[in-house]
Amino acid sequence: MSRFSAYRDWGADGQEKPELKKETLQRIYRYFLPYWKQGVGVVLCILLTSGFGLLQPLLIRGVVDTAIPQGRTSLLNGLVLAMVAAAILSGLVSVAQAFLNSVIGQGVMNDIRNQMYQHLHRMSIRFFTSTKTGDIMSRVNNDVNGLQQVVTDTMSQSINNVLLASTTLVTMFWLDWRLALLSLILLPLFVLPTRRVGKMNYKVRKETQAKMGELSSLMQETLSVSGALLVKSFGREEDELRRFTGKTTELKRLQIRQSLIGRWFFMFINVISTAGPAIIYWYGGHLVIDQSITLGTVIAFTAFLTRLYGPVSSLANIQVNVLGSAALFDRLFEYLDLPVEIQDRPGALELREAAGRIEFEGVSFWYHKERPVLQGLNFTIEPGQIVALVGPSGSGKTTISNLIPRLYDPSVGAVRLDGVDLRDLQVKSLGEQIGIVTQETFLFHATIRENLRYGRPHATEEEIVAAAKAAYIHDLIESLPEGYDTVVGERGHKLSGGEKQRMAIARVILKDPKILILDEATSALDSHSEAYIQQVLEELMKSRTSVVIAHRLSTILHADQILVIEEGRLVEQGTHVQLLELGGLYASLYRQQFEGEA
Numbered sequence: 001m002s003r004f005s006a007y008r009d010w011g012a013d014g015q016e017k018p019e020l021k022k023e024t025l026q027r028i029y030r031y032f033l034p035y036w037k038q039g040v041g042v043v044l045c046i047l048l049t050s051g052f053g054l055l056q057p058l059l060i061r062g063v064v065d066t067a068i069p070q071g072r073t074s075l076l077n078g079l080v081l082a083m084v085a086a087a088i089l090s091g092l093v094s095v096a097q098a099f100l101n102s103v104i105g106q107g108v109m110n111d112i113r114n115q116m117y118q119h120l121h122r123m124s125i126r127f128f129t130s131t132k133t134g135d136i137m138s139r140v141n142n143d144v145n146g147l148q149q150v151v152t153d154t155m156s157q158s159i160n161n162v163l164l165a166s167t168t169l170v171t172m173f174w175l176d177w178r179l180a181l182l183s184l185i186l187l188p189l190f191v192l193p194t195r196r197v198g199k200m201n202y203k204v205r206k207e208t209q210a211k212m213g214e215l216s217s218l219m220q221e222t223l224s225v226s227g228a229l230l231v232k233s234f235g236r237e238e239d240e241l242r243r244f245t246g247k248t249t250e251l252k253r254l255q256i257r258q259s260l261i262g263r264w265f266f267m268f269i270n271v272i273s274t275a276g277p278a279i280i281y282w283y284g285g286h287l288v289i290d291q292s293i294t295l296g297t298v299i300a301f302t303a304f305l306t307r308l309y310g311p312v313s314s315l316a317n318i319q320v321n322v323l324g325s326a327a328l329f330d331r332l333f334e335y336l337d338l339p340v341e342i343q344d345r346p347g348a349l350e351l352r353e354a355a356g357r358i359e360f361e362g363v364s365f366w367y368h369k370e371r372p373v374l375q376g377l378n379f380t381i382e383p384g385q386i387v388a389l390v391g392p393s394g395s396g397k398t399t400i401s402n403l404i405p406r407l408y409d410p411s412v413g414a415v416r417l418d419g420v421d422l423r424d425l426q427v428k429s430l431g432e433q434i435g436i437v438t439q440e441t442f443l444f445h446a447t448i449r450e451n452l453r454y455g456r457p458h459a460t461e462e463e464i465v466a467a468a469k470a471a472y473i474h475d476l477i478e479s480l481p482e483g484y485d486t487v488v489g490e491r492g493h494k495l496s497g498g499e500k501q502r503m504a505i506a507r508v509i510l511k512d513p514k515i516l517i518l519d520e521a522t523s524a525l526d527s528h529s530e531a532y533i534q535q536v537l538e539e540l541m542k543s544r545t546s547v548v549i550a551h552r553l554s555t556i557l558h559a560d561q562i563l564v565i566e567e568g569r570l571v572e573q574g575t576h577v578q579l580l581e582l583g584g585l586y587a588s589l590y591r592q593q594f595e596g597e598a
């Protein structure tokens with residue numbers, strides 16, 4: 001089985017039980033390292049806010065125990081002012097903390113998103129043909145977004161909570177050890193239910209995430225232009241609706257469950273945050289009556305109690321949260337770690353100007369090992385030659401042409417350009433020498449000018465117009481209200497199949513590559529336009545090596561060599577005249593077409 005076979009089930013959400021791996025932690029740490037300064041800032045902010053927080057109950061105690069009983073109004077004013085000032089300062093610091101947190105979170109997220117996009121572009125076509133677009137999108141968008149929330153919240157809240165809980169506990173013991181002990185005994189009451197709720201919440205959240213992924217994949221497929229067209233043309237709207245509502249109903253159920261879990265959580269919090277202080281008032285009240293502590297201490301204690309229980313119950317969930325973040329990171333790392341199939345070897349040569357001699361030596365190829373697509377191909381294309389690949393549908397012609405720009409590497413044997421194995425050349429420099437026009441032309445959602453310039457980013461206006469004229473598309477472009485500024489592509493102006501092919505040809509004319517691959521490049525044209533374009537292409541093919549795949553054999557009569565492919569094997573080779581004389585597969589294909597057209 002190919003090492004890429006795992007791609008096929010990508011996004012099926014294999015990992016259920018997250019575990020914390022040392023390598024994961026180390027890698028996460030490396031992403032945060034560049035932001036250490038902001039990290040120090042966050043810790044300082046947390047220290048300050050927890051200091052301000054500690055101050056409040058102590059100030060309350062001063063008010064209750066000293067200022068009011070002793071009738072010291074100036075002290076009362078001072079204490080109240082200090083309370084307000086501490087609240088304002090604490091608020092300001094928390095704004096700064098939120099800012100720093102965002103800088104870190106967004107920064108890490110941005111770095112990962114860019115790294116992921118770059119990595120995805122290094123992946124071979126095999127990856128894209130075997131992975132659902134929805135899954136790729138979902139990883140780049142949802143997972144990376146999820147990261148910010150989970151990571152920064154988990155990280156800074158954990159530090160925050162540890163500090164809050166420990167400083168509060170120390171202060172509580174300093175104030176009165178008996179009440180402090182009682183608070184500690186009550187702690188499990190608080191912590192245990194929230195921990196359970198936290199776990200349940202995590203599980204449902206994960207299920208919801210997976211369901212949402214499925215839903216977005218489904219929408220991506222059925223709401224794309226081609227998908228919608230298919231649904232309509234087969235009248236399958238109702239079935240699709242059923243499939244969709246099946247998933248949304250499931251999602252609804254999960255989300256209701258999630259919000260119920262939230263309600264349970266708040267119920268526990270409410271009960272305990274009322275019951276906790278009540279118990280402290282009860283025991284503290286007795287101590288006040290016995291005059292062993294002051295009333296202010298009891299009031300301060302109840303304020304401290306919420307400062308203790310909140311952070312401790314969050315910390316009880318920290319394991320779940322940390323595991324959750326680690327799992328999210330792991331999902332992203334899995335993508336980042338996908339092996340790059342086609343990449344530069346160390347010391348790969350830069351191809352400056354290819355002469356254009358292409359050799360296939362003992363080339364076999366398979367997408368999946370059990371089904372070879374090309375078998376033992378040997379042939380040479382001399383510089384400047386026009387070579388046509390001919391053969392029944394599915395015989396492997398496109399696959400052969402894909403090996404030349406190294407969209408795939410041969411499974412056995414070698415493809416050479418000017419005597420050098422393609423695997424020893426820099427992939428980018430190879431790509432620069434090759435121009436491809438296929439049956440399906442893709443245009444970006446951009447202006448016609450920008451689309452044409454894709455072939456040569458620095459092309460002048462004159463060069464663009466000249467290329468468009470050469471591809472017989474200039475007049476059409478001029479007739480559009482916005483001419484070369486017309487936006488085409490996914491949501492822009494629609495060009496017909498033939499017009500798109502002419503755009504693709506103009507784009508390649510601009511690129512001016514040394515090697516040309518035309519895979520059914522004129523299939524969308526009527527015979528009148530095809531005759532025109534054929535002239536253009538013949539002009540274009542002069543002085544470069546060209547590989548042409550065409551079902552309409554009339555377009556390849558003048559090829560220097562015709563390679564006849566059947567079931568992945570080279571079965572005949574020669575010029576049109578030679579092959580007709582041979583009276584084999586080519587002759588019969590030609591006769592069939594000739595008779596069909598006659």
Ligand SMILES: Nc1ncnc2c1ncn2[C@@H]1O[C@H](COP(=O)(O)OP(=O)(O)OP(=O)(O)O)[C@@H](O)[C@H]1O
Nearest residue numbers: 129367368373391392393394395396397398399400
């Ligand atoms: N990405 C892929 N994964 C698995 N099998 C593939 C893939 N692409 C093509 N194939 C298979 O490889 C074989 C050769 O396909 P190829 O597209 O090279 O044929 P072709 O001669 O160009 O056909 P056509 O004339 O119909 O375009 C076919 O049987 C096809 O099903």
